[in-house]
Amino acid sequence: MAKKIQITNNIRKLRFFADEMTQQALAEKAGVSRQTIIAVEAGKYSPSLELAFRIADAFQVPIGDVFDYEVKGDKK
């Protein structure tokens, strides 16, 4: 059986380095609601691949710089 993975993100850090970009501004750039950005940032919602790319595009960084994963039970 496949192990469960936990998706983590660096959105808060990236927003900080993007001149303290607001969640609303990021939401508008990614084409979603602020509520969704809040949920993604808090790790409450794992975005689709399309949204993940759009968020990475908003920061102009590769997707791997925004999202990472941890296999549950394993320490990377």
Added chain:
Amino acid sequence: MSYQEKKTIASLVSVVLVLAAYCIFAFAQTGMVRASLKDWAVIMLIFIGIGIVAAIVIQIIFHIVIAASIAIKDKDCDDEKINQALKTDAVEDEMVKLIELKSSRVGYVATGIGFVAGLVSLVLNAVPAVMLNIIFISCSVGSIIEGGLGLYYYHKGVANG
């Protein structure tokens, strides 16, 4: 609280109000025990109509209150700014669709269980009016469960997949 959560609460309130009104009307009157199937059908059709009208009216009031709250928060905003704020808040993105999908699936299951319970009541020799009432109430309960679960997912988050 997000726009979608407030919208879900507004829908829940309309369903709960109509269900409460139906229960008070249908079960508080002792004369309804001997009512014919046709009478029950008329009452249910009336309450379906009331439910649709109540849902529309509550959504209109909800939008007025939201627009007023935006105007109170930002005293310099005009109609265009309010419309823009409403538009950005009301975006139906993938998370909203996923939450709606997951909560409506559970709501349909609850309604389905009510339908089966209605049929079982007929098998157990209950009068057909009981079956009609169980099915009607289970539809409303299904909507309430759907709304409640939607609120839960908005608050706690939802897993994709």
